Amino acid sequence: xxxxxxxxxxxxxxxxxxxxxxxxxxxxxxxxxxxxxxxxxxxxxxxxxxxxxxxxxxxxxxxxxxxxxxxxxxxxxxxxxxxxxxxxxxxxxxxxxxxxxxxxxxxxxxxxxxxxxxxxxxxxxxxxxxxxxxxxxxxxxxxxxxxxxxxxxxxxxxxxxxxxxxxxxxxxxxxxxxxxxxxxxxxxxxxxxxxxxxxxxxxxxxxxxxxxxxxxxxxxxxxxxxxxxxxxxxxxxxxxxxxxxxxxxxxxxxxxxxxxxxxxxxxxxxxxxxxxxxxxxxxxxxxxxxxxxxxxxxxxxxxxxxxxxxxxxxxxxxxxxxxxxxxxxxxxxxxxxxxxxxxxxxxxxxxxxxxxxxxxxxxxxxxxxxxxxxxxxxxxxxxxxxxxxxxxxxxxxxxxxxxxxxxxxxxxxxxxxxxxxxxxxxxxxxxxxxxxxxxxxxxxxxxxxxxxxxxxxxxxxxxxxxxxxxxxxxxxxxxxxxxxxxxxxxxxxxxxxxxxxxxxxxxxxxx
Numbered sequence: 001x002x003x004x005x006x007x008x009x010x011x012x013x014x015x016x017x018x019x020x021x022x023x024x025x026x027x028x029x030x031x032x033x034x035x036x037x038x039x040x041x042x043x044x045x046x047x048x049x050x051x052x053x054x055x056x057x058x059x060x061x062x063x064x065x066x067x068x069x070x071x072x073x074x075x076x077x078x079x080x081x082x083x084x085x086x087x088x089x090x091x092x093x094x095x096x097x098x099x100x101x102x103x104x105x106x107x108x109x110x111x112x113x114x115x116x117x118x119x120x121x122x123x124x125x126x127x128x129x130x131x132x133x134x135x136x137x138x139x140x141x142x143x144x145x146x147x148x149x150x151x152x153x154x155x156x157x158x159x160x161x162x163x164x165x166x167x168x169x170x171x172x173x174x175x176x177x178x179x180x181x182x183x184x185x186x187x188x189x190x191x192x193x194x195x196x197x198x199x200x201x202x203x204x205x206x207x208x209x210x211x212x213x214x215x216x217x218x219x220x221x222x223x224x225x226x227x228x229x230x231x232x233x234x235x236x237x238x239x240x241x242x243x244x245x246x247x248x249x250x251x252x253x254x255x256x257x258x259x260x261x262x263x264x265x266x267x268x269x270x271x272x273x274x275x276x277x278x279x280x281x282x283x284x285x286x287x288x289x290x291x292x293x294x295x296x297x298x299x300x301x302x303x304x305x306x307x308x309x310x311x312x313x314x315x316x317x318x319x320x321x322x323x324x325x326x327x328x329x330x331x332x333x334x335x336x337x338x339x340x341x342x343x344x345x346x347x348x349x350x351x352x353x354x355x356x357x358x359x360x361x362x363x364x365x366x367x368x369x370x371x372x373x374x375x376x377x378x379x380x381x382x383x384x385x386x387x388x389x390x391x392x393x394x395x396x397x398x399x400x401x402x403x404x405x406x407x408x409x410x411x412x413x414x415x416x417x418x419x420x421x422x423x424x425x426x427x428x429x430x431x432x433x434x435x436x437x438x439x440x441x442x443x444x445x446x447x448x449x450x451x452x453x454x455x456x457x458x459x460x461x462x463x464x465x466x467x468x469x470x471x472x473x474x475x476x477x478x479x480x481x482x483x484x485x486x487x488x489x490x491x492x493x494x495x496x497x498x499x500x501x502x503x504x505x506x507x508x509x510x511x
Contacts, residue, residue, distance in 0.1 A: 027094040027465055030085065030248075031457030033260060034074060034100025034179050036122070041081040042449070043089050044457035047470040049449040051088035053081040059120060065127070067120035071106055074118075074178070075185050079246060086247040093248045096186065096238070097255050097460030099263035099452045100179035102199055105157045107172045112184060115171040119157040124372055126156040133159055133218065137201070140217035144295040145201045150366050155201035159218050174224050179257055186254045187236025192226045194311060195259040198303035203228075205293045205301055208311055230308030231258035232463025253464035261285060261316055262304045263455030267473050268420050268446055271304060271312060276411060278435065278443070280425025284322030284398060288411045290315050298367055299409035306463060317367040317409045319401045321360050321376065323425045328362070329394050334387050339428075345388040346430045351396055351437060352487030355380035356389055358397030359498045368401075368408060369499065377502060395431045396488075399438040400495045406439065418444035418478050422451070429479070436479040438488045445476040 026046040038056040055077035103121035137146035177196040197203040204211040235256040243250035269275040279285040293301035299317040362376035
């Protein structure tokens with residue numbers, strides 16, 4: 001660890017094996033999840049979340065499509081959330097794990113200070129630059145990285161920084177991804193993990209190393225690339241002064257952690273047992289394990305390693321507008337006060353019938369179409385269309401998107417073993433039945449404490465303390481494909497024509 005990043009801080013290297021414990025005798029560990037609009041901190045004891053807190057922050061948009069934030073806002077929110085959780089815990093905290101948003105770029109100088117606000121994962125300022133970045137990567141023989149790069153990719157944002165803000169780029173000593181910066185503030189360690197590296201468009205997934213060819217082709221100095229370590233490896237320890245401020249013991253270990261999707265996969269069995277997972281969150285995510293990266297199929301190949309030696313591959317694809325789209329419909333269009341009330345009106349047995357179709361890609365689409373300009377649409381509205389019809393069409397449209405995603409990602413939908421459903425949308429039995437009918441495979445609801453913050457805490461528990469992995473989730477109801485499945489086959493064929501039909505409509509700029 002470069003000493004220049006530790007100026008003004010005294011690092012404590014006391015080894016903590018079990019640390020403090022709760023009244024039950026089990027160690028208490030923290031999981032920090034640095035989200036897009038808020039940070040969530042949970043305390044895990046055994047298989048239970050015993051305390052949690054969340055603190056929000058505002059994203060800046062200095063120009064249309066730009067999304068950035070001062071990392072100091074993350075740090076203040078994280079400190080407040082950790083202190084709140086620590087005050088609620090019976091016993092001392094023993095270790096900390098960190099996870100959060102992937103891709104978000106934090107460029108730091110030689111002292112570890114950000115040279116400018118962090119460039120967010122959903123920032124689209126590089127839209128005009130991405131084709132040139134792809135061409136450079138293709139010319140360098142990094143065809144997969146060329147296909148992977150998009151707006152929000154660290155590679156594209158670094159090229160933008162070099163060309164548009166050369167003064168800031170000149171100060172750049174290393175870059176980190178959002179969660180890495182929280183680890184740095186806790187420990188002084190400047191590193192990243194295999195997940196964040198492999199999704200940067202600068203990392204060779206076959207060699208498990210930074211790509212010299214990619215860096216040379218884009219004019220990015222290799223000196224700014226952080227070391228890559230395992231997610232459960234100890235990055236460092238919390239120093240005395242900071243520990244007192246946070247209300248936690250000094251010297252406790254902090255594991256490096258990983259991106260939010262692999263962290264969430266830790267608790268579901270996706271990484272170990274190879275279970276395929278659908279996350280019905282703000283965006284919809286389809287995750288499955290692969291033995292080796294598949295560069296011919298769509299989807300993002302994410303490398304994950306707990307110990308820095310055993311490297312696994314998680315393939316991920318996304319429907320960018322998922323839970324956010326249903327929230328839009330329920331809250332802004334239907335103006336309903338209760339999700340449960342709306343959900344109860346939709347009749348899953350009617351799914352697959354009628355003319356109404358919904359195209360869900362309201363905020364563009366990366367995995368399927370690499371088209372940030374794509375927008376959503378209702379097709380087949382009539383005077384008889386009801387509130388329940390609209391809601392059912394939205395659930396169907398997103399499920400059709402998942403079916404197309406699974407096909408393009410070459411993920412087999414195994415009818416013998418249910419797909420696991422997580423996220424807020426998994427609370428809807430209607431939606432899970434629609435998914436089972438459209439995907440033609442069983443869907444099983446995951447219950448209990450899950451999510452990225454819990455996964456980060458589990459990594460801390462196993463990596464820093466050497467404890468066995470707890471069973472923090474339980475598996476709930478299974479939804480089997482029903483009679484509506486055949487109806488959906490016909491409707492899905494119509495759905496697949498929507499994008500081309502929408503593309504044939506000229507934009508206002510073409511008229």
